[in-house]
Amino acid sequence: MSRILFQGPLIAALFSFAPALGQVQATPSPSILGSIAASYAAKEFSKEVAVYRAKEFVMREILGPSSEVVKFDIDPLAASSSGELTSLVYQSATKSKEGLILGFFGDRWNAQGVVYQGYAFKSIPKEKALEMLAFIDKQLADNSTYFIVGGESANIYFQYDDMIFLINKTSGGIKTRVFWQDFDAEWEDVAYQRTKKRLMKKLN
DSSP: OOBOOOOOHHHHHHOOOOOOSSOEEEOOOOOOSSOGGGGSOHHHHHHHHHHHHHHHHIIIIIIOOOSSOOOOEEEEEEEOTTSSEEEEEEEETTTTEEEEEEEEEEEEEOTTOOEEEEEEEEEEEHHHHHHHHHHHHHHHHHTHHHHHHHGGGOEEEEEETTEEEEEEEETTEEEEEEEETTEEEEEEHHHHHHHHHHHHHHHO
């Protein structure tokens, strides 16, 4: 059963989402000293913590309980420089399951005004993950002329499953924002391309 602690009223009001591809886990850190991310570089923090927490997510939510020994591998693919989105790949020959995990991270505030690091994971099985990446690439290719002509004022968005992708061109290249649940995560082109390349190498 999925656990969802953060809802996005604005996004939910604007879009009607389809059922999620995988289970969702969102649990706030118990830190009372402020945002954990403040102690780390965003990229380093996101990768280290994402792998640590994603292991439990894979074990409990993707592979499930087992009285037998279950083997699985999990590796980070890429982390956005903002620390808001980290991609990981999981594989389990024992359970015949493999796919992509997107880890979303962001600051949250409790009722006392204390800042903590909220997070959630989205599981996308292998075939759906490859389909999603191909779909994103097609939108980028189909709108390449629009981005060239429109420059930094050009924007496109589209929905895939229960995520919304907002893409625009900046002076540094293509920038993608992923809206999912109550998260607004930046997925810069470098991290996206690394995710795609490493995922295909790992799963093929």
